[in-house]
Amino acid sequence: MKPDHNYVKTLSGKRSYFVRPTVVDKMTTIMETMQHNHSHTDTCFSCAEACERCATACLEMGDKDGKGHDMTTCIKLCRDCADICTLCGRLDARGSEFSRDFMALCAEVCEACAEECEKHADHFAHCKACAEACRKCAEECRSMSANA
Known part of the structure; x- marks a missing residue:
């Protein structure tokens, strides 16, 4: 049924x-x-998608841009951020008792990722989109963890 x-x-x-x-x-x-309010869960999954797209675009660029940008830190943070956002969204969706703790961690990781992506936002649209998604997710996670 x-x-x-x-x-x-x-x-x-x-x-x-x-x-x-x-x-x-x-x-x-x-x-x-x-x-259950799905807004926060959707924000987490949207951020994870933006991070995955950013990491993939950075990997695919290689040396094509000719500007000598080292994207290693960006890629690592995007991968970490995508993982924690996905987990946070899943925990929130199921109403886990651990959601609040993961939301606080998610906010911290999203901030770090946003800071790194903003360094490249003027040169790469995928980094700009990722930074914006991370800022939004960090803000929501911070708010939700304080009110949970």
Whole structure:
């Protein structure tokens, strides 16, 4: 049996959903009604995607730009950031008790990645996009970890 998903708007106007309980038998339910805000989860996954795209673009550039940019640190931070953002988004989506701790770490890693990508943002669009996504994610994670 598939649970019945319904989307609702909360008082703050953000999109949330709840899952109606699915009765297995008269005494058992698979899932209790739950509400969850997907905005933060989506931000984490968007940041992870921007980081993956940035790292891939940096790797594909090689020496083609001729400007002598060393992108090693950028690539490493993008990979770390993509991993922590993906994990943070997954933990948040499932309502993990560890979400708050990972959100604080995610904010820290996103800030480091944004700082590095901003060094290259004037030369490479992928670094600019990554830095913007990282700043947004860091801000949301910091806010969520303080209020969780």
